Amino acid sequence: MTTELRPLDGLVSHTTTQGIPTLYAPVSAAAGKETTAGLLFRVGRADETLATAGITHLVEHLALHRLGVSDLHFNGATANAYTLFHVTGGEKEVVEYLNGVCAALRDLPMDRLETEKEILRTEAAGRGTGPHHQMPLWRYGAQGYGLSSYTELGTWGLTPEQVGDWARTRFTRDNAVLWITGDHVPEGLDLALPEGVRVPAPAATSSLPVTPAYIRGDDGHVVLTSVVRRSTAASVFADVLGRALFQDLRQEGGYSYSAQADYTPRDADFATLTAYADALPQKQDAVVGGFVDTLARLRTGRIEQSELDSVRAKLLKMYDVPDLEAAALPSYALSLLLGHRILSPEQHRAELNAVTVADLREVAREAWAGALLQAPGRGVDWAGLALAPQYSSTTVTGTRHPSLNDERVALVIGAEGVTLTTPDGPVTVHYDACAAMTARPDGARVLTGHDAFSVTVEPTLYQGVTPERIAALDAGVPASAVVRMPAREADAIPRPRKREKPSGERRTPGVPRAWGWAALLVLLVTLAAVWPVVGVYLIVERIEQGRIPSLPGVFGIGFLEYTLIRWTRTVNQRRKDARG
Numbered sequence: 001m002t003t004e005l006r007p008l009d010g011l012v013s014h015t016t017t018q019g020i021p022t023l024y025a026p027v028s029a030a031a032g033k034e035t036t037a038g039l040l041f042r043v044g045r046a047d048e049t050l051a052t053a054g055i056t057h058l059v060e061h062l063a064l065h066r067l068g069v070s071d072l073h074f075n076g077a078t079a080n081a082y083t084l085f086h087v088t089g090g091e092k093e094v095v096e097y098l099n100g101v102c103a104a105l106r107d108l109p110m111d112r113l114e115t116e117k118e119i120l121r122t123e124a125a126g127r128g129t130g131p132h133h134q135m136p137l138w139r140y141g142a143q144g145y146g147l148s149s150y151t152e153l154g155t156w157g158l159t160p161e162q163v164g165d166w167a168r169t170r171f172t173r174d175n176a177v178l179w180i181t182g183d184h185v186p187e188g189l190d191l192a193l194p195e196g197v198r199v200p201a202p203a204a205t206s207s208l209p210v211t212p213a214y215i216r217g218d219d220g221h222v223v224l225t226s227v228v229r230r231s232t233a234a235s236v237f238a239d240v241l242g243r244a245l246f247q248d249l250r251q252e253g254g255y256s257y258s259a260q261a262d263y264t265p266r267d268a269d270f271a272t273l274t275a276y277a278d279a280l281p282q283k284q285d286a287v288v289g290g291f292v293d294t295l296a297r298l299r300t301g302r303i304e305q306s307e308l309d310s311v312r313a314k315l316l317k318m319y320d321v322p323d324l325e326a327a328a329l330p331s332y333a334l335s336l337l338l339g340h341r342i343l344s345p346e347q348h349r350a351e352l353n354a355v356t357v358a359d360l361r362e363v364a365r366e367a368w369a370g371a372l373l374q375a376p377g378r379g380v381d382w383a384g385l386a387l388a389p390q391y392s393s394t395t396v397t398g399t400r401h402p403s404l405n406d407e408r409v410a411l412v413i414g415a416e417g418v419t420l421t422t423p424d425g426p427v428t429v430h431y432d433a434c435a436a437m438t439a440r441p442d443g444a445r446v447l448t449g450h451d452a453f454s455v456t457v458e459p460t461l462y463q464g465v466t467p468e469r470i471a472a473l474d475a476g477v478p479a480s481a482v483v484r485m486p487a488r489e490a491d492a493i494p495r496p497r498k499r500e501k502p503s504g505e506r507r508t509p510g511v512p513r514a515w516g517w518a519a520l521l522v523l524l525v526t527l528a529a530v531w532p533v534v535g536v537y538l539i540v541e542r543i544e545q546g547r548i549p550s551l552p553g554v555f556g557i558g559f560l561e562y563t564l565i566r567w568t569r570t571v572n573q574r575r576k577d578a579r580g
Contacts, residue, residue: 004336004341004342005023005332005336005342007342007343007344007347008023008325008332008342008344011025011325011344011345012024012025012325012328012329012332013025013183015185017178017185017189017191018173018189018190018191018192018193019173019174019193019195020039020173020176020177020178020191020193021176021177021178021336022177022178022179022180022185023177023178023179023180023329023332023333023336024179024180024181024182024183024184024185024329025181025182025183025323025325025326025329026181026182026183026323026325026326027181027182027323027326028322028323033090034088034089034090035088035089035090035091035094035180035181035182035186036086036087036088036094036180036181037086037087037088037094037097037098037178037179037180037181038084038085038086038087038178038179038329038330038333039084039085039098039101039102039176039177039178039191040082040083040084040176040177040178040179040333040334040337041082041083041084041170041171041175041176041337042081042082042170042175042176042198042199042200042201042337042338043056043082043083043170043171043175043199044056044078044079044080044081044082044083045057045078045079045080045147045148046080046081046144046145046147046148046201046202047081047170047199047202048147048154049143049147049435049436049480049481050142050143050147050150050153050435050436050448050481051153051154051157051435051436051480051481051482051483052153052154052158052162053147053150053151053152053153053154054117054120054152054153054154054155054158055154055158055162055163055166056078056083056166056170057078057120057152058113058116058117058120058154058155058158058163059083059105059108059163059166059167059170059171060076060077060078060083060085061076061116061119061120062104062108062109062110062112062113062116062163063076063085063101063104063105063108063167063171064076064085064101064104065104065109065112065116066100066103066104066109067097067100067101072087072088072089072093072097073087073088073089074086074087074088074089074097080145080148080266081201081202081266081267081338082334082337082338083171085097085098085101091182091186092186092188094180094186095186095187095188095189098178098189098191099188099189099190099191102190102191102192102193103190105167105171105193106192106193106194108163108164108167110160110163110164113158113160113163117155117156117158118155120152120155121152121155124151124152124155131217131218131220131221131223131276131374132223132225132274132276132374133149134149134215134217134374135149135223135225135274135372135374136148136149137149137150137207137452138207138208138215138372138388138452139206139207139208139225139227139372140204140205140206140207141205141206141207141435141449141450141451141452142435142436142448142449142450142451142452143205143435143450144202144203144204144205145202145204145205145266146205146207146452153436153438153483154483156438156483156484156485156486157482157483157484168194169194169196170196170199171193171194172193172194172195172196172197173191173192173193173194173195173196174195174196174197174198175196175197175198175199176193176337177333177334177336177337178191178333179329179330179332179333180329181323181326181329200268200339201266201267201268201338201339202267204227204266204267204270205450207388207389207451207452208372208388209389210386211369211370211371211372211386212368212369212370212371212372212373212384212385212386213371213372213373213385213386213387213388214372214373214374214375214379214380214385214386214387214388215372215373215374215375215387215388216374216375216376216377216379217374217375217376218376219281219284219376219377220278220279220280220281220284220376221276221277221278221279221374221376222276222277222278222279222284222287222288222291222373222374222375222376223274223275223276223373223374224274224275224276224291224295224371224372224373224374225272225273225274225275225371225372226272226273226366226367226368226369226370226371226372227266227270227271227272227273227370228270228271228273228363228366228367228370229269229270229271229366230265230268230269230270230271230340231363232348232351232352232354232355233355233359233360233362233363234263234271234273234363235263235271235315236308236311236312236315236352236355236359236360237263237273237298237360237363237364237367238261238262238263238273239261239263239311239314239315240298240303240307240308240311240360241261241273241275241294241295241298241364241367242259242260242261242262242275243307243310243311244294244297244298244307245259245260245261245275245277245291245294246259246260248290248293248294249277249287249290249291249294253286253287253290255277255279255283255286255287255290256277256278256279256283256287257278258276258277258278259276259277259278260275260276260277261273261274261275261276262274262275265334265338265340267338268338268339268340269340273367275291275295277290277291279376281376284375284376284377285377285378288375288376288377288380291373292373292380292383295364295367295368295371298360298361298364299361299364299365299367299368300361301357301358301361303357303360303361305357308355308356308357308360312352312353312355315352316349316352319345319349324345328345371385372388373385390424390425391422391424391425391426391427392419392425392426392427392428392451392453394426394428394430395412395419395421395426395428396412396414396415396416396417396418396419396428396430397412397414398412398413398414398415398418399412399413399414399464399469400412401413401462401463401464401465401469402462402463403461403462403463404460404461404462404463404496405461405496405497408422408423409421409422409423410462411455411457411462411465413457413465413469413472413473415472415476416430416431416432416476417429417430417431417433417434417447417476418447418455418457418473419455420455420456427453427454427455428449428453428455429447429448429449429453429454429455430449431476431477431478432478433449433450433451434447434448434449434450434477434478434481435448435449435450435481436448436481436482436483437477437481437482437483438483438484438485439474439482439483439484439485440485440486440487440488441486441487442459442487442488442493443457443459443465443467443470444456444457444458444459444488444493445457445470445473445474447477457470457473458493458494460493460494460495460496461494461495461496525568
C-alpha cells in the first residue's frame with residue numbers, strides 16, 4: 001500500500017485497521033465536528049451472474065438491518081465494481097455504525113432474507129429505467145458489466161448458504177478500504193472480518209462483433225456510449241464533448257433541450273464515456289445527424305483552443321475547495337481499491353495543463369472506434385455504424401414445435417439448446433452458454449444466453465411442447481443457471497389467439513379471401529375499361545341522330561366512370577391486405 005499512496009505523502013495519512021487499509025485526512029474547524037467515513041469493498045453487480053443478480057445488494061441490505069431507525073446519516077450503495085457503506089455523524093456514532101456493519105457481515109441476519117428479497121423487488125419496481133438502461137446488455141451481454149441492464153433475478157431463488165458464502169468470500173478485510181475524515185483513526189473500532197484476497201475487477205466481455213455500432217431505441221432519446229482508456233485527457237474530452245453537443249444541438253440547432261456527456265471509471269484501466277441528447281419525434285433525424293456531425297468534428301481535430309481552455313479552467317477550480325485532501329478521500333480510496341494510479345493534486349494539475357487539442361482528437365477517435373449509438377427511427381448505416389446483431393448466427397436441431405399464433409414461427413428444442421425460428425432470423429440459446437433460465441410451475445421457461453439473446457418457451461403457445469420436452473430442456477441447462485419463479489394466476493398464462501383455420505390464416509367474418517378480392521377486381525377493371533367506350537358510343541349516336549346530348553346524361557356517364565375507378569382502387573388495396 002505504501003508504494004501506491006506515495007504521491008499523497010504529506011497530504012493524506014494512511015494505516016491499517018485490523019488488516020483493512022485506512023486513509024484519513026483532517027478537516028478544518030469551519031467544516032464542523034462531524035466525522036464522515038466510508039467502507040468500500042471490491043465487489044459489485046459485475047461480479048455476479050444473471051441467475052444470482054442482486055446477491056451483493058442483498059448482503060448490503062442485511063448488513064444494515066440491525067442498525068434500525070436512526071437520526072444518523074448513513075446508507076449503503078452497490079455499484080458495478082464496488083459496494084460502499086457510508087456514514088456521517090459524531091465520532092462515537094461513526095464507530096458504532098462501522099462496528100455494526102462489520103458485525104453483521106460476520107453474522108448476517110438470515111431470518112430477514114426473504115423479507116429483504118421482497119424489499120429489493122419492490123425497490124426495483126419503483127425505479128425508472130432511463131434512456132440508457134439497455135446500453136450495457138448490448139455491449140457486454142447478460143454477464144459482467146451488462147448485468148446492470150437486468151432485474152435482480154437472484155431475489156427469487158438465492159439461498160441462505162449462497163448469500164452467506166458470498167459475504168464470507170467477498171466482504172473480507174483483504175478486499176476492503178476504509179476512509180475517514182479527521183486527523184486520527186477513532187478509538188474503539190472493531191472491524192474484524194474474514195481473511196481473503198483482493199478480487200480484481202472482472203474482465204469485460206463483448207457482444208458486439210464490430211464497432212462502431214448502433215441499435216434502435218425509443219423515440220425522444222439519442223445515447224452514445226464508448227469505452228476509453230482512463231486518462232486525464234479522456235476526462236477533459238467528456239466535458240468538451242458535452243459543451244459541443246449543447247452548443248450544436250441546443251443553442252445553434254434548437255433541436256434538443258438536454259445535451260450532455262459524462263466520464264465514469266469502470267475499472268482500473270478503462271472508463272465509460274456517455275453522451276446524451278433528447279429530441280421531439282419530428283426532430284429526431286436532425287438530432288441524430290447533429291450528434292454524428294459533432295463527433296466527426298471533434299475527431300477530425302476541429303476543436304478550438306478556447307473550448308479546451310474553458311473546460312480546463314473549470315476543472316482546475318475543483319482544487320480551490322476547502323479541505324481538499326479530505327474531500328478527495330473517496331476518490332483516493334476507490335482508486336486504491338481498484339488498483340488505479342493515484343495522483344497528487346499537483347500531479348493532476350500538471351496533467352490537466354499538459355492536455356492539448358491533439359490529445360482530445362485522439363480520445364475522440366478512440367471513442368468513435370468503440371462507440372455504440374442508440375438512435376430512434378431509421379438506421380445510422382450512412383454514418384459508418386453497423387447494426388448490432390438482431391438474430392443469432394447459429395441454430396440447433398431437435399423437435400420442431402410450430403407456433404399456434406403464427407405459422408411462420410416455430411420453436412426447436414434440441415440436445416444442445418433452443419432456437420426460435422422467425423421469418424427475419426433465428427434466436428438461439430445454447431445450454432452451455434445460458435446465463436439464466438427462469439422456470440414456472442406451469443412449464444414456462446425463459447432462457448437468456450450470455451450474448452443477451454433470449455427465448456421464451458410457453459407450452460400453451462406451441463404445438464407438442466409436452467412435459468417430456470420441457471424435462472429434456474431442463475436437463476440441458478446447468479443447475480446454477482436455473483431460477484425458480486412462483487406460480488402464475490391462471491389468467492396470466494398466455495393462450496393462443498382464436499383462429500378460424502388451423503393453417504394460421506386469420507379472417508374477419510363476411511370479408512372475402514384474397515382470391516375473392518381478385519375476382520371482384522377483374523370485374524371492376526373490365527367495367528371501368530368498357531364503360532367509357534359505351535358512353536362515347538351513346539353520345540356519338542345521339543349526335544348523328546341530330547339530337548344534342550343532354551348535360552345530365554353526359555354528367556352521369558362521367559360520374560359512373562369515376563365511381564368505377566374509385567371502387568377499383570379500393571378493391572385492389574383490399575386484395576393486397578388479404579394476401580398479407
